[in-house]
Amino acid sequence: MKLEDLGYNRQFETYRLEQGLEVFEIGRVVAEHKERYAVNTLKGEFEAEITGNMRFTARSREDFPAVGDWVALTAYDPDFAIIHQILPRFSVLKRPAVGHFGEIQIIATNIDFAFVVQAGDRDFNINRLERYITICHSSNVHPVIVIGKTDLIDDVKLNEILRTIKARIPNVPVISISNETRRGYDEITSIIKNGKTYCMLGSSGVGKSTLVNNLSGKTLMKTETISESTNKGRHMTTHRELIILGNGGILIDNPGMREVGMADVETGLETTFDTIIRLSQNCRFKDCTHTCEAGCEVIRAVENGEIDRASYGNYLKMQKEKAHFESTVAERKRKDKMIGKWVKNYKKNVKKNGNGYTD
Ligand SMILES: Nc1nc2c(ncn2[C@@H]2O[C@H](COP(=O)(O)OP(=O)(O)OP(=O)(O)O)[C@@H](O)[C@H]2O)c(=O)[nH]1
Numbered sequence: 590m591k592l593e594d595l596g597y598n599r600q601f602e603t604y605r606l607e608q609g610l611e612v613f614e615i616g617r618v619v620a621e622h623k624e625r626y627a628v629n630t631l632k633g634e635f636e637a638e639i640t641g642n643m644r645f646t647a648r649s650r651e652d653f654p655a656v657g658d659w660v661a662l663t664a665y666d667p668d669f670a671i672i673h674q675i676l677p678r679f680s681v682l683k684r685p686a687v688g689h690f691g692e693i694q695i696i697a698t699n700i701d702f703a704f705v706v707q708a709g710d711r712d713f714n715i716n717r718l719e720r721y722i723t724i725c726h727s728s729n730v731h732p733v734i735v736i737g738k739t740d741l742i743d744d745v746k747l748n749e750i751l752r753t754i755k756a757r758i759p760n761v762p763v764i765s766i767s768n769e770t771r772r773g774y775d776e777i778t779s780i781i782k783n784g785k786t787y788c789m790l791g792s793s794g795v796g797k798s799t800l801v802n803n804l805s806g807k808t809l810m811k812t813e814t815i816s817e818s819t820n821k822g823r824h825m826t827t828h829r830e831l832i833i834l835g836n837g838g839i840l841i842d843n844p845g846m847r848e849v850g851m852a853d854v855e856t857g858l859e860t861t862f863d864t865i866i867r868l869s870q871n872c873r874f875k876d877c878t879h880t881c882e883a884g885c886e887v888i889r890a891v892e893n894g895e896i897d898r899a900s901y902g903n904y905l906k907m908q909k910e911k912a913h914f915e916s917t918v919a920e921r922k923r924k925d926k927m928i929g930k931w932v933k934n935y936k937k938n939v940k941k942n943g944n945g946y947t948d
């Protein structure tokens with residue numbers, strides 16, 4: 590294996606030489622879990638932490654490594670290393686951190702292309718598509734639109750979709766595919782190149798996993814657990830989030846990816862549905878959901894045709910998505926906290942009784 594197979598390129602190498610980083614190992618972060626990183630290097634995979642100095646001087650989340658990063662590190666044990674520096678990223682996929690106002694969460698870095706997948710059936714939504722494309726452009730990731738499940742629609746419907754896209758998003762390549770008939774697979778594979786990094790964006794159920802599995806042609810690393818090292822009390826169990834596709838492309842797939850679409854739901858909704866937002870300020874109730882309330886200005890506007898009924902429906906749907914997303918995040922946080930408590934109790938009991946049980 591060469592570092593280039595993991596996505597290393599001339600820019601990174603130039604930087605490494607300019608900065609005199611020759612004494613370090615170079616590797617790519619393939620997974621992250623609570624400030625522990627799995628890093629792939631020419632010498633194999635290391636579990637790594639950042640230097641105290643890096644942590645001390647970090648001003649924001651962006652100063653910590655993320656999946657996709659190239660880092661300079663020093664190996665200590667056969668499987669443990671310290672990260673000294675993050676090489677400059679050429680692209681960063683991020684979203685506002687939920688519950689931490691003004692903070693951002695990095696989902697992945699150094700991605701060349703994003704396949705933005707929408708199914709041609711019910712899922713197709715030009716506003717949402719536009720939102721994903723905007724995210725790609727602002728992250729410096731090249732988008733490729735993929736219209737999936739074309740086996741479920743006829744050519745008339747497909748052509749209508751393609752026309753809609755051409756009118757609204759004219760400069761992004763579009764590929765129509767089906768995971769059933771494998772239509773469009775040639776086109777997809779011709780875009781995937783050795784040493785380039787890809788990700789899949791799109792709603793749940795549009796066929797992203799099926800596509801990735803078919804492209805890789807084998808069981809993916811995603812489902813594999815990174816070996817746990819328990820020496821010196823270190824312990825890391827996580828899933829690799831960076832996988833090598835059948836034809837040498839690199840795919841980053843992590844839970845954060847699934848949340849990218851929700852990234853700027855608030856601002857997205859505000860720009861797309863500014864009329865609704867503006868009118869809603871005059872609703873009788875402050876917490877009006879604009880679905881059934883008396884004195885709702887939005888419902889009034891839908892009824893008198895001031896607001897398009899379909900766009901109103903889309904607005905409600907996205908609000909629901911957003912509420913669902915927020916409740917999932919809250920639930921996850923609650924669970925993390927609970928597990929944290931258990932671990933703490935367990936440790937306390939170990940100290941007291943020599944075992945983890947409460948007496
Ligand atoms: N008819 C048809 N069904 C498909 C196609 N691709 C995927 N499916 C089905 O759609 C469902 C969802 O597919 P997934 O690949 O799991 O979708 P996903 O986008 O990865 O969904 P998440 O994992 O939730 O993000 C599965 O039941 C697939 O069998 C397709 O091209 N045509």
Ligand SMILES: [Zn+2]
Nearest residue numbers: 872877879885
């Ligand atoms: Zn209202």
